[in-house]
Amino acid sequence: MLNIQNLNAGYGEMPILRAINITIAQGEIVSVVGSNGAGKSTLLKAISGIIKSSGTITYNHESLHALAAHTIVKRGVVHVPEGRKIFPEMTVLENLMMGGYLHQKDRQTNLERVFTLFPKLAERRNQLGGTMSGGEQQMLAIGRGLMGNPKLLLLDEPSMGLSPLFTEVVFGAINTINSSGVTVLLVEQNVYQSLKISHRGYVIETGSIVLTGTGEELLNNKDVKKAFLGM
């Protein structure tokens, strides 16, 4: 579904991503794990066309480099950015509706789907986004992404700053979303949880992929255990 070959990207003169190769098959959950500043968010920004990159990124055999960011969204590549970035002065419902503006005719169905996944959002539909708790805002950010009819969902650190309980809820939701047919690229520092739900994973270190394997292989890898799992 997504094929990234020899991807290089950075900011201005500063190179960040170096010769990245990643493939994602339809139906998979793939995670990219790595520490702060490794280039995880930069990778998602390059895929969704927010920053320029070189190399090839093909999505269903079409080059994403040829497309504008809003066209990439229309193709079903939906990016839920780091730090949630919901609209604080809008209600929960308005935030969700914004996520569905490209898909007016599916909005009601999508809204029901989001409310089933996160009943809390239904309960709080008239509350201002900015007054929701951190965990609730994360649900809202994912819910808003789902309103955009994703085929490939790019999730940037959905568990950041969440309590263990909310983390479980969010990872459970990612599994449910994937079971409904959405392919997921998950970028996380919560290495254990994300590899546990992933079919495959990649470890990124200072802009390069240093290791890849199934979620289980990586969880059992001694370098991963040492670097990320404190074992």
Ligand SMILES: Nc1ncnc2c1ncn2[C@@H]1O[C@H](COP(=O)(O)OP(=O)(O)OP(=O)(O)O)[C@@H](O)[C@H]1O
């Ligand atoms: N807009 C920017 N301009 C200049 N440098 C940037 C910019 N955004 C990120 N960087 C730099 O690029 C590098 C990779 O950043 P990135 O945000 O991709 O890391 P990350 O793996 O997502 O880290 P974290 O886990 O902390 O979110 C960092 O050194 C960061 O300082």
Ligand SMILES: [Mg+2]
């Ligand atoms: Mg990041």
